Amino acid sequence: MNSDFDVLRQLLNRRSGLSLDAEKAYLAESRLQPLVQQLGVAGLGGLVKLLLSGSHEDVERDVVEAMTTNETFFFRDRVPFDNFRKVILPHLLQARQDSRKIRIWCAACSSGQEPYSLAMLLDEEAHRLAGWSVEILATDLSRSVVNTARQGIYTQFEVQRGLPISQLLRYFRQEGERWRINEHLQSRIRFTEFNLLSDYAPLGRFDVIFCRNVLIYFDVPTKKEVLDRMAKALAPDGFFIMGAAETVIGLTDAMVPHPEHRSISILRAAAPKPPQRLTLVAS
Incomplete structure (x- = not known):
């Protein structure tokens, strides 16, 4: 699990600048679960294996989007x-x-x-x-x-x-x-x-x-x-x-x-x- 999460951390940092500490593994699990189900892969490990193949640019993008926080509202902090x-x-x-x-x-x-x-x-x-x-x-x-x-x-x-x-x-x-x-x-x-x-x-x-x-x-x-x-x-x-x-x-x-x-x-x-x-x- 730790090695799979490390791969994801490196991918996120390289593609978007996002930095996740080791305590955020649970966040990756929960946010990526819908993508795992959509792709029909065997859990986070299966998703990482797909990413490591290097031939799924669209999956990389989907992982980054799933892990991005998009909290906002009108006139936030006036x-x-x-x-x-x-x-x-x-x-x-x-x-x-x-x-x-x-x-x-x-x-x-x-x-x-x-x-x-x-x-x-x-x-x-x-x-x-x-x-x-x-x-x-x-x-x-x-x-x-x-x-x-x-x-x-x-x-x-x-x-x-x-x-x-x-x-x-x-x-x-x-x-x-x-x-x-x-x-x-x-x-x-x-x-x-x-x-x-x-x-x-x-x-x-x-x-x-x-x-x-x-x-x-x-x-x-x-x-x-x-x-x-x-x-x-x-x-x-x-x-x-x-x-x-x-x-x-x-x-x-x-x-x-x-x-x-x-x-x-x-x-x-x-x-x-x-x-x-x-x-x-x-x-």
Whole structure:
């Protein structure tokens, strides 16, 4: 059992950056059981044997997706969204007056609640964004959750988590027991699969990057690597947003926490410099 689990741990780390300690063997057993039954193999050992054959790329992907945590809800931890409206957007509206373009990346977007929350917020600020181009790129490793996000259909339970009734009625229409987000918001977001261990260069540069509650599943070397890549993908005066319990401190030299606002980090080069002390020399 331990050797089978070690193979799975190595696969997950190599393919997605996910880091599982030895105490999480039970988690692998429970999450992979449906896949084991679907493939008709003899338990976890049979699944590992299939993976070691090296000819089942689709099974590798299914294992990674099964082990990925996709917990999310609308306007999760309201602080980053309040900061986006009150701090980030006003700065960008002033700093991007020439280009009138803003690019936002929601990395590890899961089933889409985070980028749709941003799209709602931006729609409410439409009077300030007339004539502007605002692009939201939303990516996730999991093909299944990207497809769910792209469809924009949610259960009653999902729309009740964090979504005020006024926004539910304004931006969704009910279809039976589910709710579908309106096409206008869908058109503002580009959903695509993307692995955070991949090359970021094809994505371009972003003014804002949301990467919340995903790095907690990575080991320290992988966290450092991802954060350094994120820093390179960020505009010089851009904003980087992590989860409430996450920090860039001790993981990257490229970014530092915002001096005033929780949840925001900025490039170290853009951080305000402390005032210099004057040294008085007696004459």
